[in-house]
Amino acid sequence: xxxxxxxxxxxxxxxxxxxxxxxxxxxxxxxxxxxxxxxxxxxxxxxxxxxxxxxxxxxxxxxxxxxxxxxxxxxxxxxxxxxxxxxxxxxxxxxxxxxxxxxxxxxxxxxxxxxxxxxxxxxxxxxxxxxxxxxxxxxxxxxxxxxxxxxxxxxxxxxxxxxxxxxxxxxxxxxxxxxxxxxxxxxxxxxxx
Amino acid sequence: xxxxxxxxxxxxxxxxxxxxxxxxxxxxxxxxxxxxxxxxxxxxxxxxxxxxxxxxxxxxxxxxxxxxxxxxxxxxxxxxxxxxxxxxxxxxxxxxxxxxxxxxxxxxxxxxxxxxxxxxxxxxxxxxxxxxxxxxxxxxxxxxxxxxxxxxxxxxxxxxxxxxxxxxxxxxxxxxxxxxxxxxxxxxxxxxxxxxxxxxxxxxxxxxx
Numbered sequence: 001x002x003x004x005x006x007x008x009x010x011x012x013x014x015x016x017x018x019x020x021x022x023x024x025x026x027x028x029x030x031x032x033x034x035x036x037x038x039x040x041x042x043x044x045x046x047x048x049x050x051x052x053x054x055x056x057x058x059x060x061x062x063x064x065x066x067x068x069x070x071x072x073x074x075x076x077x078x079x080x081x082x083x084x085x086x087x088x089x090x091x092x093x094x095x096x097x098x099x100x101x102x103x104x105x106x107x108x109x110x111x112x113x114x115x116x117x118x119x120x121x122x123x124x125x126x127x128x129x130x131x132x133x134x135x136x137x138x139x140x141x142x143x144x145x146x147x148x149x150x151x152x153x154x155x156x157x158x159x160x161x162x163x164x165x166x167x168x169x170x171x172x173x174x175x176x177x178x179x180x181x182x183x184x185x186x187x188x189x190x191x192x193x
Numbered sequence: 194x195x196x197x198x199x200x201x202x203x204x205x206x207x208x209x210x211x212x213x214x215x216x217x218x219x220x221x222x223x224x225x226x227x228x229x230x231x232x233x234x235x236x237x238x239x240x241x242x243x244x245x246x247x248x249x250x251x252x253x254x255x256x257x258x259x260x261x262x263x264x265x266x267x268x269x270x271x272x273x274x275x276x277x278x279x280x281x282x283x284x285x286x287x288x289x290x291x292x293x294x295x296x297x298x299x300x301x302x303x304x305x306x307x308x309x310x311x312x313x314x315x316x317x318x319x320x321x322x323x324x325x326x327x328x329x330x331x332x333x334x335x336x337x338x339x340x341x342x343x344x345x346x347x348x349x350x351x352x353x354x355x356x357x358x359x360x361x362x363x364x365x366x367x368x369x370x371x372x373x374x375x376x377x378x379x380x381x382x383x384x385x386x387x388x389x390x391x392x393x394x395x396x397x398x399x400x401x402x
Contacts, residue, residue, distance in 0.1 A: 004306065004314065006220060024235075031228055039223035044215075055224055059231055066235070122207045124214045131218065150215035177211060 005151050006037040007085040016080055020070045031062055034081070038062070038088045044150070045092040045143045046099075048135045057095050061088045089147065089161055096139050121184040133183035141176040148173055225389075302361040311367040318374035342377040 011030065018026030035058060042057035043050065064087050072083050123129045134142055140162070147153040147161070148169070155169040162169070208214035224230075305311070 004216065006216075024232075028228060031231065035223050035227060036220045039227075040221040043221050044218075051224075054221075055227060055230075058223055058227060059234060062231055063234060117210075120207055120210065120214060124211075125207050125217075127218050130214060145211065146215065149211040180211075 005081075005085065006040060007034070007081045007088075007151075008079075009033050009037070009081050011080045016069070016072075019066070020072075027066055030065070034062075034084060037085075041085070041088050041146070041151070042092045042095070044134065044146045045089075045139070046095060047139065047142065048131050053095055053099070057088065057091045060094075061091045064091070085151070089151075093143070093161060096143065099139075121181060123184040123186075129184065133180055136183055137176060137179060141172050141179065144169055144172040145176040145180065302364050305364055305368045308364060308367065311364070311371055314371050318371065318378050338380065342373060342380065345373050 011033065015026055015029060019030050038061050039054055039058045042054035042061075046053050046057070061084070065084055072080060074080065123133075134145070137145070143162075144158055147158050148155070153161070155166040155173075158164075158169040159166045208217060306314075
């Protein structure tokens, strides 16, 4: 997992125990802790204009968290926030599938995996411009970019989430990076993107 | 104010990679009625939830208690910061501590998040603060309290800019910066929430104090 994720919130054991016991006040505290990270994740994956769908993802995520909180155990030190984030990612992907956003996106064979590690365009520092550019990407590409770069998922983990191969994740990451760079630079996309 | 990259939340330098660019994006605010809609969904008959649906009156009372608890936290944290011992010298100019870190401090510094994590959270909180802050909604008391928190952050920034600052002290200061930002964001957010609901922050302070 990434060194830092917006989900990396330490949930006190007492609060978790209260949620697992069905304490609704405790559940609201948990909701307040995670509503912004979950909503942000959903919005980034669904695209900036889909606020209502992102809210649906938030709602479904928290309902699932509540419904299965008693099943969570911190095996091997795995944090609660990681478990909750996994649910949020799955719900966002489910929403994308429901919207048929994945229907026409296929992996290109022998796609270039090489990522461009050059300096980012200055426009990448502008939040509004960057978000608009991300919204212009295909949903799958955008999701892979966000899960990899912002949330620190590995290609194997992304592949498992999306029911694809690690190669697919790598190619989406490479293509997505190039497309995003081109959008930010205001130039036509490279011919092989 | 410290130089880049010590203070990524205050400048617009081009991020060095996609990770930095993405984590610098502001956290999005969900709809304000999200919790009430969730409660409504929980109370739908047949919904598979492990909590029993409380009565509307109990829900209202629980919501009030939870809100009061959140507001108390928002007030208590800033007040604790105001009354916490400071590192200010007699001249009032904050200086980096020259005390040798105790073993307890060593453990504390070692247990803190990484510098990159602290940078990232600081930037996110700055973005959130830009959204939450609205001095048009303020009373004089609330502005004064916010100013105190701002001054604390400014003092930390001055301390971070000290030359020859060792890595451990820097990490501790950045962590303090993040904690202060969290308190300020919490305070500003609660103030906006109160204003939206037709209440004044001064009233809350009076009840708590």
